[in-house]
Amino acid sequence: MPAITLPDGTVRQFAGTVTGTDIAASIGPGLAKAALAIEIDGKLCDMALPIPEDASIRFVTRKDPEALEMIRHDAAHVLAEAVQTLFPGTQVTIGPSIENGFYYDFYRNEPFTPDDFAAIEAKMKEIVDNKAPFTREVWPRDEAIKFFEDKGERFKAELIRDLPESEDISIYRQGEWLDLCRGPHLRDTSDVGNAFKLMKVAGAYWRGDHRNPMLTRIYGTAWRDRKELEVHLHQLEEAERRDHRRIGREMDLFHIQEEAVGQVFWHPKGWRLYTTLQDYMRRAQTRWGYEEVRTPQLVDRSLWEASGHWDKYRHHMFIATVEDEDKTLALKPMNCPCHVQIFRHGLRSYRELPLRMAEFGACHRYEPSGALHGIMRVRGFTQDDAHVFCTEDQIADETVLFVEMLSAVYRDLGFSDFRVKFADRPEARAGSDEIWDKAEQSLKTACETAGVTYEYNPGEGAFYGPKLEFVLRDAIGRDWQCGTLQVDLVLPERLDASYIGEDSARHRPVMLHRAILGSFERFIGILIEQHAGKFPLWLAPVQVVVASIVSDAGAYAEEVVAALRKAGLHAEADTRNEKINAKIREHSLARVPLILVVGRREAEERTVALRRLGGATQEVLSLDAAVSALKLEATPPDLLEH
């Protein structure tokens, strides 16, 4: 006699074991039709699952987030059935739901191509239209393994073998087809609906390990209805329009070419953006008590051996030799060992700590070819790097200070939203467990002091210490890891850094590695995509174009430009023999934030007609008023008087 408690608190008694389907039917035909799944005591289950005992339940309908996830998961099953029907001999592996959709990994000698999509999608629609119920069965482990092995499905058999003994081996059937699956699933294949689309094929390693065979993965997107699908496809187009590689070309900011793979040729406008950002960061560093340094690009192998990088990262370092000298040097992949050299040059006193040493450090790393991506992932880049040499007691205060600085910088650059992840010891690491215990504990304490809440990112720390990762979210909801704060008790030891304490004895300092932007290249890529190239005025490479209407106003336009430049603005004159419509269109497409239109009238009255990017209206100002207003408006946020 199970008593079923509904979300509104009412309790219904049933004569014997019931299912979600029974309960929904007993409540009403509307719900019976709408309920796709049932949550039993907080656990999402199939509608058809028998409920023998008292339980609190809740029905999941198409509008619930869980339903969308199930639609995607079911779509993956439907995809797998379609593929195995059309391409016999293909082995199935796994197919989860993911953000915006699903994928399924197959093993097949011949990989799929997007040309196969039409046929696969057609077959999927057929399967959906068949309205085949998803039914759950629990099989004995040995039987399941034998079944899949006999079918030649060695990946599935391996999955079952690796399931914990305590777990049921559940099999879901949909019509003729079946798959090992934890579930839960929707009622039948028609619940998947018609708002799905196959998107791309890709290679993926079995179980994510590059030593395993390569599978062929088919990605799809799936939604509740066609309208949601359309919105998603539209967002993808929008993201493509924001692509920093495209905007970089359109705005003439930078390029990359074959002779310098993974390295950026900054064009004048891109470099202006870069230096504006660098100037800003330099001011921030000064304000927060950093000293700037500069260290060599090429450093002898012995230093990298001492730091441990040679051992671990040699294959990712650019090595340089000269014919006349028997030496091996490496382009620095990071700055920390060099900063330690400055620290240990001469005796340091505890009075100097915390010592904050910053460098816009140009680094080179031989990134795997497949990792390269525009200017976001490159082989030559510049970090806004710094190392804080301090005592263990100072870690907490330094963390507080750093989080304060990072928040201010992100806010000034237009990012208000960021999360923190705590990455602890990786498998391959330097230093004893004791040291790691200490480093992780002090970083946790520091987070508490700084009021930083974080999520765990297990095993993702640097080889010399745990780290905080600062992940910011851009205008279209994508996450980017930029900032980092790492506690390092290993390198000071390895590179023999010390200071004289109050007790006149030598002590090891702690090293905090930290960056806010990460790398300029990557961060500028993010900035471009965040703003879709429409930068805030202070960052815009061309801030103002003065466009003349008639050639008689040309001289005045030049005069306006000169006045703006004198005030420190990046201004250009457009006195070409073109119609004003054409000029406005062109500079608007070039994402110039401000256009000053000048014709005969403005020249006579010494005024300008100000038009803002995207705006339909204009504002007529005197030249002097315009110059001082724009100068103020173009002031970097950290230099504004509050």
Place this chain on the structure above:
RNA sequence: GCCGACAUAGCUCAGGGGUAGAGCAACUGAUUCGUAAUCAGUAGGUCCUCGGUUCAAUUCCGAGUGUCGGCACCA
């Protein structure tokens, strides 16, 4: 690095075993115009590189390089 796709004018792209095509941009000329495209003309190419097949390859085949999408990697 691995799997797949792609590489044609500055850009976006079409084409195809036998003089290489469009739009935009560029250049020249005319036009002097009031808030998102004035008109006309001209020029522009090792069809990524190297090899093979062929009477003939930019096109077909192979290798390499690069880019793109994933996977793996990201000190």
